[in-house]
Amino acid sequence: MELLVKNGFVYDPLNGIDGEKMDIAVKDGKIVEKVNERKAKKIDASGMLVMPGGVDIHSHIAGSKVNSGRLLRPEDHFKDFEPKTPITRSGVGYSVPSTFTTGYRYARMGYTTVMDPAMAPLEAKHTHEEFNDIPIIDKASYPLLGDWWFVLEYLREGRIEECARYVAWMITSTKGYAIKLVNPGGLETWGFGHNVRGLDDQVPYFCITPREIIRGLCKVNKLLNLPHTIHVHTNNLGKPGNYVTAVETMKCVEDLALENKPAIHITHCQFCAFKGDDWRTLESGSEDIANYVNGHSHATMDMGQVIFADTTTMTADGPFQFALYELSGNKWVNHDVETETSGGIVPFHYRRKSYVHAVQWSIGLELALLIRDPWKIFMTTDHPNGGPFIAYPKIIAWLMSRKARGATLKKVNPRARSRSLLPSIDRELGFCEIAIMTRAGQAKALGLKDKGHLGIGADADIAIYNVNPETTDPSRKYKSVRRAFKQAANTIKDGKIVVNDGEILKHVGGATMWLDVQTLEPIKITEEMKRKFKEYWTVEYENYPVTEHYLEVSRPITVKADV
Amino acid sequence: MPVVKAVTCPVCGSLCDDIELTIEDKEIVKVKNGCAMCESKFLNYNGKHRIRKPLIRKDGKLVKATLKEAVRKTAEILAEANYPILYGWSSTSCEATRVGLELAEEVGGVIDNTAVVCHGPSLLSVQEIGISSCTLGQIRHRADLVIYWGSDPWSAHPRHIERYTTFSEGRFERSEWRGYVAKIKASIGRKKIESVLRRLFLKKKPTVPSSYLEGRVCPTISREGRKLIVIDVRRTKSAEMADYFIQVEPNKDYELLQAFRALIRDQELDVDKVAGVPVEYLEEVSDAMVGCNFGALFFGVGLTMSRGKLRNIDAALSLVRDLNTRTKFIIMPMRGHFNVAGANTVSTWQTGYPYAVDFSLGYPRYNPGETSVVDVLMRKESDAALIVASDPVANFPRKAAEHLVENPLVVVDPHMNATAHMADVVLPSAFVGIEASGTAYRMDHVPLPLKRVAEPPRGVLPDEEILRRILSEVRKIKRKKQVAAEAQ
């Protein structure tokens, strides 16, 4: 099928297009140079923004942890539901939406690619089964590898190439996309109810430090030529004073970066940009982090913006979640996974009038505005940890408009307001910068060559938003901008129009992307590995991998490794 | 003779996946590694109760029909019903449940799984309090204290102790198997002596649990290594092998749990006994709980279905949560059917709720006590039912079962069970995990593949496929109706 998107203001930063009025031609699911004007279906985008489909680098949408969150929170669903229609399946929201609803809601906002950032390898099948039930958007997931016993042991012994081969086996076996580290070393330590306190704290019984794990996996990442960098949730997350840990974490791989290329992604940076000794003296550490990032080119990050709402926190960081339970007294789920990782869930309500929550809200925006290069920081809420992803249009408005920030700032805790850096920041982002932070930059950081841009050959994933950049000043008319990003005028996925004015037109199955990491010699399953397997896990080796038949729409990406 | 390795056992929630089957002439002739329950399933599944042909009730009698007729009839029943129920799901694959949910949504019915009659209260309690849990390997590697409460793994989950807990070999904790063997020998010796004494003095066995009679409270509780505690109303097989057995008076679990909650907070109890157990014993046990490096509490239907149900589980979950401020502690329900965890899991990701989901308003609604099948049946509200891989007529309260069979009833099952005998349509299905592949979730939510190792009888399909055909037939009927309505 051919499609022609006519006369829109196109924002395609990866191809240097900044709001030019032009047509985008689509054929067989790809962007092409031109199509037969008479035959092609035409979409009139005049007076509207045309962007590549949104890309989300970090959003918990599927898998065992997310599903425990759904189970834990019936009250989250009661008021927010979507009935079945002739086209769509029914479902529920709010902070942990059911699978179908997740796909529809992303598509309605013009998003077409979402990365689930935390998959316990042993439970990878669960993530993939849920992916099959998340329609429209393309997905991928990052296996949690920072506390996997194989990694700890091989890195401790300095056997980096063997470690790399096992990581390659693991990524391919779990049909994963990137190396995820969560509180490296801390999750193994949580196995007995403790935690590590910093980069140089030893992991009990394993004689290895978080620093060694991060550096080791950073090297492994390079040996394997993975498209994304290591994706790191830092140690000490959610603790006052932790901005130091965040900076140290970036520093610790500085020397491993090549040719100014990123070597590390610090995720939901807001949660590790806290200054102060305790909650009372909490302050923003955003300036220190921004200064570091502005002066270096080896790190990217995402915001983890806080939204004032009732949400559900969920991370693989078991000890952090337990601390959050102790702090809030809310219900708490813990789920440790043998040999690999842990996880926890705590419902959480961010309130405007809370000093700490308001400081957190401010930190996220400060980071996004103080870091000068939008290719280095991306928009996320760490859904649902900072708030549900449906709040993205609000964040766009805050980033584009001082006035929007001021309006919210007026309503927050006064002490937090008086300390916020936001009043001193004049910067207001333009549509091009928003396009970078919500799609182009994320796709680039992920190494997704066919996503995040509208060049010839790219996937025909397109979002059209009903706001005219020539006549709308986002700084003043931020509410119209917010409205436009909330409901795309059209979302096009693989060349098919799937959304019209926020209404789902088609229920198509999105693809699951995964890395087929090919090592120089195919990975042999040694006797050593089989023996370890029996010792380490309670399932048989044969039953561990996710076979391809678990992926209803499988999109393997071949990666040639150097080991 | 071909041997199939790493087969997942489709019997109980332990979901052992190391079974080796020897196949001869397309038949399973030998089972290795499995327990007795597993062996009997793999060797005898094809018994005389097997249904081989679809059946439809005509003039009061079930008579053979073609698959097409039976599917068609089922679709008519479901499409015509105002408020059908779709029940079962814990002994089939996640893939089948997935189609079942779509079907339930399509016909606007209530879909519920067998959790409603076993661990339903556990799920409700989790929704109130949360749960500190983990995968079973974590217990194998780390637990130095294992408690089974209201659960007799030795009989109901025979390999649980050997694979995952006290007798398994972990990285940080060794198996206690040797110690147990020694103990058994000693106890055989003791039993011999006892029986001699009995014969001599013609005395009856003491009725108080023997552990309370021994001089010291518990000689083994302070020793090194893994410890096993069993808490139950009866002295079960599992209790026999425990380091410590607490016999709780029937329906007094709640009192006992609350006593533990107080004790671990170092509160004094000013009574001598709780639930029939002397307080000093409880103090020792609570010291062991606080003092362990990693504790695990497994609970069974003995706790969920005894008096207090919800309150019991609330207290158990809270106890374990509180223990985490002192040490590491986890809790896990001993799920019975091999895939009841999977049925809850799929239902949750598609609808947000684990069971008792009502689609009659076009979106998922959840209110156990109202939307749970037993309650729907008691109120006589449903007007048709589809039962998949379950036997509610044998398990439900009589009144509920009566209403169930009064209305059109379809059964999809490999066996001619009590419910099938009362059905209007019976669709034979392949045994999931033997004749049909798929996925199941272990009690700790680890997904495992189910293998197809044998051929189903000719013409017999897996649940998943049968449900797909019903769904597409239902859609056809609805479309026709719509066209007819539009024409008028």
Ligand code: SF4
């Ligand atoms: S313990 Fe349960 S799962 Fe394991 S072999 Fe026995 S019946 Fe099967």
Ligand SMILES: [Zn+2]
């Ligand atoms: Zn996250």
